[in-house]
Amino acid sequence: xxxxxxxxxxxxxxxDSGDCYPANGVTVFAGKNESGKTSILEALQDFNVGTDxxxxxxxxxxxELRPQVxxxxxxxxxxxxxxxxxxxxxxxxxxxxxVFLLSKQYPNIYSTNQESVELIGLSTVALREQNKIAxxxxxxxxxxxxxxxxxxxxxVGFPDIDFNDTDDFKIKxxxxxxxxxxxxxxxxxxxxxxxxxxxxxxxxxxxxxxxxNSQRIKFVEGFKKRIPNFILFSSFDDIFPNFVPLSDLxxxxxxxxxxxxxxxxxxxxxxxxxxxxxxxxxxxxxxxxEEYERFWEQDFxxxxxxxxxxxxxxxxxxxxxxxxxxIRSKGKQWHxxxxxxxxxxxxxxxxxxxxxxxxxxxLHAKAQRDILKKLDEASSDAPVMISTHSPYLLEADKLERIxxxxxxxxxxxxxxxxxxxxxxxxxxxxxLTAIGLEMVDGIHQVDKFNNVIVEGPSDYYxxxxxxxxxxxxxxxFIFGGxxxxxxxxxxxxxxxxxxxxxxxxxxxxxxxxxxxxxxxWVITTKEMIEKLPVPDGAIEDIFSTExxxxxxxxxxxxxxxxxxSAYAKISKRDKVLDSKLxxxxxxxxxxxxxxxxxxxxxxxxxxxxxxxxxINGSEKKAFK
Numbered sequence: 001x002x003x004x005x006x007x008x009x010x011x012x013x014x015x016d017s018g019d020c021y022p023a024n025g026v027t028v029f030a031g032k033n034e035s036g037k038t039s040i041l042e043a044l045q046d047f048n049v050g051t052d053x054x055x056x057x058x059x060x061x062x063x064e065l066r067p068q069v070x071x072x073x074x075x076x077x078x079x080x081x082x083x084x085x086x087x088x089x090x091x092x093x094x095x096x097x098x099v100f101l102l103s104k105q106y107p108n109i110y111s112t113n114q115e116s117v118e119l120i121g122l123s124t125v126a127l128r129e130q131n132k133i134a135x136x137x138x139x140x141x142x143x144x145x146x147x148x149x150x151x152x153x154x155x156v157g158f159p160d161i162d163f164n165d166t167d168d169f170k171i172k173x174x175x176x177x178x179x180x181x182x183x184x185x186x187x188x189x190x191x192x193x194x195x196x197x198x199x200x201x202x203x204x205x206x207x208x209x210x211x212x213n214s215q216r217i218k219f220v221e222g223f224k225k226r227i228p229n230f231i232l233f234s235s236f237d238d239i240f241p242n243f244v245p246l247s248d249l250x251x252x253x254x255x256x257x258x259x260x261x262x263x264x265x266x267x268x269x270x271x272x273x274x275x276x277x278x279x280x281x282x283x284x285x286x287x288x289x290e291e292y293e294r295f296w297e298q299d300f301x302x303x304x305x306x307x308x309x310x311x312x313x314x315x316x317x318x319x320x321x322x323x324x325x326x327i328r329s330k331g332k333q334w335h336x337x338x339x340x341x342x343x344x345x346x347x348x349x350x351x352x353x354x355x356x357x358x359x360x361x362x363l364h365a366k367a368q369r370d371i372l373k374k375l376d377e378a379s380s381d382a383p384v385m386i387s388t389h390s391p392y393l394l395e396a397d398k399l400e401r402i403x404x405x406x407x408x409x410x411x412x413x414x415x416x417x418x419x420x421x422x423x424x425x426x427x428x429x430x431x432l433t434a435i436g437l438e439m440v441d442g443i444h445q446v447d448k449f450n451n452v453i454v455e456g457p458s459d460y461y462x463x464x465x466x467x468x469x470x471x472x473x474x475x476x477f478i479f480g481g482x483x484x485x486x487x488x489x490x491x492x493x494x495x496x497x498x499x500x501x502x503x504x505x506x507x508x509x510x511x512x513x514x515x516x517x518x519x520x521w522v523i524t525t526k527e528m529i530e531k532l533p534v535p536d537g538a539i540e541d542i543f544s545t546e547x548x549x550x551x552x553x554x555x556x557x558x559x560x561x562x563x564x565s566a567y568a569k570i571s572k573r574d575k576v577l578d579s580k581l582x583x584x585x586x587x588x589x590x591x592x593x594x595x596x597x598x599x600x601x602x603x604x605x606x607x608x609x610x611x612x613x614x615i616n617g618s619e620k621k622a623f624k
Contacts, residue, residue, distance in 0.1 A: 001079060001226060001351065003383070004072040004099055010065040011057045012039040015412035023401045025379035029387040029415070030394060031405030032426050036413030037387035038234075040405065041355040043069050044385070045232040049224045052107040070103040073227070080120050083222035089215050095119070102223060112220055120219070142198040149191055154183045170206040173199060228351040228383075235357070236337040240325040243313040246270065255312075257344035262288045269307055281305065295339055295374045296367075301328075303336070331362040339374060346378035354378060356386040360393060368392040391433035399584050402431065418554075419577065428574060450612040453480040453490045453502050459539045461579035463503075465586045466542070466601045469593070475608060483510075501611045505538045506531045530611050533603040538565035540575070542604065544596035551591060552578050 008017040013036045020040075029037045039057075046053040047069045057067040077096050084090065098119040103111050139161055146158045156179045159172035177199045184192045244252045249266045258264045268280045289302050302317040315322045316332070325333060338359065345352050359375075360368040369392055375384050386393070387405075394402060404416045406427050416422050419431065452475055454460050460479045467475060478493075480486035483504065490500045504510035510531045534541040540548060541564050548564040550556050553573075560567045568575055585591060593601070 001076075001228065002074045003228070003353070004074050006044065006069065006071045008040065008043045008070075009068045010059055010062075011043045011053075011067040011069070012036070012059065013407060013413045014039055014043070015059075016414065018414050018416075020403055020415040021417050022383065022385065023403075025383065026375050026398075026401055027383070027385045027403060028394060028401045029385065029405050030389060030402050030427075030430060031387075031407075032389060032429075035405045035407045035427070037389075037405045038357050039413060040415065041232055041234075041357050041385065041387055043067070044230045044353070044355060047071060047104050047227075048230050049227065053104065055107075058106065066106040068103060068105045070101060071227075072099055072101050074098075075100050079226060083219055083226070086222050087215060087218040089218070100223065102220070102227065110220055110224055112216070112223075117216055139202070142195070142202075145191070145194065145198075149187065150180060150183070150195070153186050154180060156180060170203075173202050173206060177203070226351075228353045230353050230355055231345050232355040232357065233338070233341060233359075236334050236341065239333045240314060240336050240340070242324040242326055243311045245311050246307070246309070249312060254340070257340050260344040260347045261340050262291070264288075264305070269312065277307075281307070292339060295370055295377075296335060301332070329362075331364070331367060334360075334362045335367065335371065338371060342374060342378050342384075346380075346382040348382075352382040354382050354384045356384070358388055359386055360388075360390060365392045389430050391430040394431055394434040396434045396580065397584070397587075399431070399580060400588065404428075419581070428577065431577070450474055450499050450501070450608075451476045451478055451493055452608060453478050453486050453493075453500060455480060455483050455486065455504060456539075456575070458575040458579040459503070461576070461583045462539045462542065465579075465583040466605070468583075468586055469601065470605050472605055472609075474612075475605075499612060499615055500528060501608060501615070502529050503608070504529070504531050506534060506536055507538070528611070528615065530607055533600060533607060537563055539579075540564040540568055542597065542600045544594050547594055547597045551585075551593075552582060 003022055005019045005021045006017075007019050008014045011017075017040065029040055031037050042054070043057070045051075046057065046067075053067050053069070059065050059067075074097055077098070080098065080100075099116070100120065101113050101116045103113075105111070143158050150156070151158070156176070159176055161172060162168055180195065180199075184195070187195070241254055244255055246269070249255050249269065255264070255266060259266065263280075263284050265280060268276055271277065285302075285304055288305070292303060304315040304317050304322070306313045306315065314325055316325055316328050317323075325336065338356075342354060342356070345354050356375075360371055363371070368390060372393065372395065375386065378384055388394070399419060402419055404419050404422045404427055405413060406416065406422060406424055407413045419428070422428060452463070454463060454477055457479055460477055463477045467473075467477065478489065480489045480502070486502055490502055493500050510529075532539065532542065540552070543552065543564055545560050545564065546556075548567075549558045549560055552564075553560075558567070568578070582591075
């Protein structure tokens, strides 16, 4: 069973979240403070069976509204058949996998919709459609017969039947039979038989609909038992204990979690075999530390588990000194609790979804990167959803994980699945920061490639994408920090003895670079400067107008009248985000570019390759 999407209504600041589609593995809800990220996680937690939606979720400004959480699940045919077997109802599900909606309304009312009922093959509507013509014909015949033969004797009017209202249908047919029954002896036997047959047929149909509705309720109850548990970690305030009395080992939650995380065996610790206990203690501590060290690359400290006849004790060992867990740094305590709790929940023999609100608040940048490894590993067994505004938890090469959370006075909190649809700069800031952190990676490869210094971050990402399309491993693109800063970056790389070409837009920046090159770059030659092969254009103009509208703007009807770059400027699009998303889309699958775009890409790479051939194969000539 897998979550396809969810939606939240009337929950704290959420009027209507819109459909949210979780990512595979780890989903990251990013947004500024007070945007409603925590409310989303709390609403999912409240979806759990056996709990009420919290009263504090009722919107303060309208106490009449009732919170609702709806989740659409992808469910296999086997699970549906299991539920049918449990409720002793036989229906054949034809599809291998169907989408089933389960909604929960304040405080604890679960329901589904008609579409889901039809998909699993349990549908009053489906029966109505199958029998509608036959039943309408029966009603018409009965109405004609009734009005011409029965009405003159009984003066009881024939009811107007509505097939779409089962209750009304049943009440009117039952009432008709009750009213007519005392008068039947006045009618010929054949007429009595026909009337009873027609009325009984319609009553039977209505009763079958009512019975199916009962089975529908039972199916929802059976489905509830199989949905995942949403487990929310809001702060990990329950810090790792210093010790646990031996008498409490079997019921202590930390010990239960450690049994899932490590080889700790309570039965062995409580046994009387001293040799077995000593062996267990040694192997336990070695394996636990080897495992933990994979996810904590800071100054590593050893976690040691000891026990005597009274208690089991935990020690953090650093530089030969033994420390109780509660006197170490808040970051260390948090990470230790995070590691054990999250690992345990992901390894339980049940379907869990792990929710974490603002992980890593107590950790510095590198330690936050460490917890991403643990989240990735845990998500292979249990989906993980986190909220954050830290750029260190937003991986620039995994932007498909991010769901942006934004809040307005008019619309409240909502979720946007496509980050390029959001224009709010403050909401996008941590994502753009993460992208900026990623761009420095290119400088690590300078000794292995022909290095191309580019003006802006959007140039960097688009060129990385084109490099992937061309399968050209000879070029290394490096962000130069703007036209004015490119000489500073380039001269440092040249000082390291690397080969460098400076790539400019075909604009004023290029003209200024050529004009001032002799004064500023004493070791730069004419062969080291190139411009984009699009007249008066920037990197966006490498694309044809059609490709730019369809692929980058995701809007084939966009009103792009001249250069693509001019449209990006006028519409105030975030060029960096556009370029990064294009690169990520390319990594996730092929993108078909038209002939005009590919011709520009080919021309650009040909120019760059020629520049490096000129540099490598001829004497460097200075500008005169």
